Every structure is written in structure tokens, then in C-alpha cells.
Amino acid sequence: MTPPVSQEELPILEAVINIRNRLTALKKDRGEYIKASDVNSLYQAVIKQVTKLNDVRDDKTIYSNRLDTLLADVFNLLSLFFLTIGKTKEAPATYSQLASMRQILDHMNESAIYNESDLAPFHRRLNDLRSIIKHDSETGKHPQAMTKLLERQLGDCESLLSTLQESLSVLSVELIPIHERLVHIRRKLVTLAAKDGPHKAELKPLQEELRRIDSKRVDGKFMGPGGTIPASQAICSSLLEECFDIVQEIRAMEESKNVAPPLKPIHDRLTEVRAELEGLALTHRWTLRETDLWNYSLSLQEVDKMRVDGKFVDSEGNQPHGQYVLLYLLRRCYGVIYRLLSSSEPVSEELMPVANKLSTVKKCLNEVLKYGGPFSPRDLYPYQLALYQIDSMRKEGKFVGVDGNIPEGQGIVMAHLNECHELLEMLKQSMDEGEEDSEILEEDDTIGAPGSGTSSDTEG
Numbered sequence: 001m002t003p004p005v006s007q008e009e010l011p012i013l014e015a016v017i018n019i020r021n022r023l024t025a026l027k028k029d030r031g032e033y034i035k036a037s038d039v040n041s042l043y044q045a046v047i048k049q050v051t052k053l054n055d056v057r058d059d060k061t062i063y064s065n066r067l068d069t070l071l072a073d074v075f076n077l078l079s080l081f082f083l084t085i086g087k088t089k090e091a092p093a094t095y096s097q098l099a100s101m102r103q104i105l106d107h108m109n110e111s112a113i114y115n116e117s118d119l120a121p122f123h124r125r126l127n128d129l130r131s132i133i134k135h136d137s138e139t140g141k142h143p144q145a146m147t148k149l150l151e152r153q154l155g156d157c158e159s160l161l162s163t164l165q166e167s168l169s170v171l172s173v174e175l176i177p178i179h180e181r182l183v184h185i186r187r188k189l190v191t192l193a194a195k196d197g198p199h200k201a202e203l204k205p206l207q208e209e210l211r212r213i214d215s216k217r218v219d220g221k222f223m224g225p226g227g228t229i230p231a232s233q234a235i236c237s238s239l240l241e242e243c244f245d246i247v248q249e250i251r252a253m254e255e256s257k258n259v260a261p262p263l264k265p266i267h268d269r270l271t272e273v274r275a276e277l278e279g280l281a282l283t284h285r286w287t288l289r290e291t292d293l294w295n296y297s298l299s300l301q302e303v304d305k306m307r308v309d310g311k312f313v314d315s316e317g318n319q320p321h322g323q324y325v326l327l328y329l330l331r332r333c334y335g336v337i338y339r340l341l342s343s344s345e346p347v348s349e350e351l352m353p354v355a356n357k358l359s360t361v362k363k364c365l366n367e368v369l370k371y372g373g374p375f376s377p378r379d380l381y382p383y384q385l386a387l388y389q390i391d392s393m394r395k396e397g398k399f400v401g402v403d404g405n406i407p408e409g410q411g412i413v414m415a416h417l418n419e420c421h422e423l424l425e426m427l428k429q430s431m432d433e434g435e436e437d438s439e440i441l442e443e444d445d446t447i448g449a450p451g452s453g454t455s456s457d458t459e460g
Helices: 008-026 035-054 064-084 091-111 116-139 144-169 175-193 200-215 233-256 261-287 288-305 323-342 350-370 377-391 410-447
Strands: none
Touching: 008 035, 008 064, 008 116, 035 064, 035 144, 035 175, 064 091, 091 116, 091 144, 091 288, 091 323, 116 144, 175 200, 175 233, 175 323, 175 350, 200 233, 261 288, 288 323, 350 377, 350 410, 377 410
């Protein structure tokens, strides 16, 4: 049961609830672009309440009441707003990424299905996020209360990642190839389990490979060189057994054609969320406002909390078949959200249409340059017009927002614009060179023509 909020903290709770409502209203407003000034105002309001909270709390005690839960929601949402306005290189923007990473690492730890190559991207991303937080902490760009919170979150992720790394370190060298192969097979199996239709053709080679791996065991043990028994047998053996379990579940599902009826509502909900998220992953440059991910995160957390001891149960407490399918879908959704967060560009929502247009123009110009002419000035006119329109949007060399502020992402947009102009100049030069070549050819044709006064005409 969640502990009650103390009398001292009640005014802070009320203030944070008000801030959350304002953030939610701002998130829902699609009528205009999110202004950096609005986000900063709400951010400062949150920091003020956190400072008050730190004054009434003991640093040594761990708190977890309704106020803490609400603050976590507010920081997560604020972090998404920072990404939306293009401030991806500032400490508050790292909060949602760290929270998303923690969810994925928790699931990896729970399933114990991962290898070195799975952990490497998390190591790299944590190093990037640590640099951002450290820079803002040292320069005082953000209050100490904020950077301390983020450092604690970062430390939690690093600690969990270290635990995952240590569990792999116990694998003996002889068993690493078998372990990596089993991880790969398991992934293929859960992907099959989540797909509709018969899987006999795809399932058969995986089953045969599992049997080959199993046949290498002697008395249930994987053997090393010279008949030795390498350490960490349990990791590979349990993974092998789990793969066989998933094969049996896929077969049972094909007979029943679906997940168990009690799990069907959860399955449908996760399938819908996954489809929407993967749609966003395809079109995110044009359609995604990072704050849109908030509702998906909440929905996934609600589903995650339905599990009992890691499993989905029915009304009687039983564990119906279809568990692997639901866990696969849940983890897949978490993965897409993390991918979208970590790929967010440091360009504000207000400048994103310009950045996208320039990106498209640049791709088209590169294609024209790649495949060459012949082309005329008329062929280049649409690109010149597009660049002229974008150029005319600037005031004193800057793209200015509707509220007169300078949105984030000026450098990136200007780099795209300059590249487009350079490509256009290269095309103009190649067009001019083509015209010169054609003039030379015409002169050659004239010199060699009858009656042109050449030696061939006078010799007769």
C-alpha cells in the first residue's frame, strides 16, 4: 500500500497536480506549435516545488508516496516537451530516455535473453547521456535538484546494465557461441509466436537446430575440449529448455489458432499499440510530436502492472497459454518507444517542417546529380523556388518562431540549406558544361560539312 502524503507535503502535491494538468492541456493543444517559453515556465514551476520538497525531506530516507509517483510523471512529460522543442542536448531531455531504457533493461534482466551485442548500444547511449548531464551540472545550466535526480536515474541504469554484463561474464568461452545462437533462435521463435497463420515451414529448421544443439550435450551437460565440462551450464541449458517450451506453445497456439480467451483483450490492446508505434517509427520525421509518446507509455505501464510474478493471469489466478506472445508484444512496444526517443533530433517542432522540406529537396537534388542530365533550367526551377521560399522565411539570417523567439535547430537547418544551395550550384555548372560541349560538337559538325571550305572540298 502506498504511504500517505504528509501534511507538510500536501501543498506541494496540490501545486504539482496543477502543473501536471497544465502540461497535459499543453500536450493536447494541436492548434499551434509548443513554445519554448511555455515549457520553460512550467519547468521552473516544477523545480520550485522540488526545492520545497527537498527542504522538508530527509536526504537519507527513501520516499515513495503519491507525490513521488506524480513527480515522476511530470518529469517524464517535461522531458518529452524538451525533446519536442529541440532541446535534446539538455539534461531534462534525458529523463524520458533513461526511464524508457530502465524499462527495457528490467525486461532483459527478467527474461535473461540477451548477449554482448544487445548491451553495447545501451553502454554507448548511457555515455552520451552522462556527458549531457555532467556538462549541465558543471556549468550550472540546470538546478542541482534536477541534475541530482538525473544522476541517480543514470546510476540506476548503469547499475542494472552492470548486473546484466556480469551475468554474461560467467559464461565460459566455450559456451559463448552456443549461448548467442540460442538467444538468436529464441528471438525468432517469439517473433513467430506473435505472427498470425501457420508456421510449420519456418518452425521446422529452428526445431532441427535446437535438436542439434541438444544432441551435443552428454548427460545433460555441454562438453568442452578434451571432455571437460565448462562452467555456466545452467544459463545455456535453461535457455535451450525455454526454446523447446516456446516451440510447444507455438504448436498449441496453431491448434487453438490464438492466445487463450482470457488474454485476448490484452493481446488486442498490445497489437493496436504496436501497430500505431511502428507507424510512428516510419513517419516520425513528419508526424511525431514527442509528447505523443506519453499516452503510449502510460498504456504499456498499465499492461505491465497486470502481471503477477512476471506472468499474465486470468480471473482465477491461472496462467493461460500465450504468455510469450504478450511479453514479446510488450517488449517490442517498449523498444520502439526507446528508439523514437533516442533518435529525436535537436530541432524544435516549429522548425521541423522546414528541416523535413530541406531534407527532401536535398535527396531530390542528390538523385538528379547522381543520374545526370540532360536537363534544362526549367528542370531546376522547382528546387530554386523551394529554396527561395525557405530563404525568405529568415530574419537577419535566423528562422524566427511565431512568438519572436529563435527556435532550437538553427544550425542543422542552415547546414541543410547550405548543402542544397551547393548541390544546386553543382547542377548549374554541369548544365553549363553540357551546353559548352554541345556548342563544340556543333562547330565540329559545321567544319566537316560539305561546302565548309575544308581540304576535302578543294581536292576535287
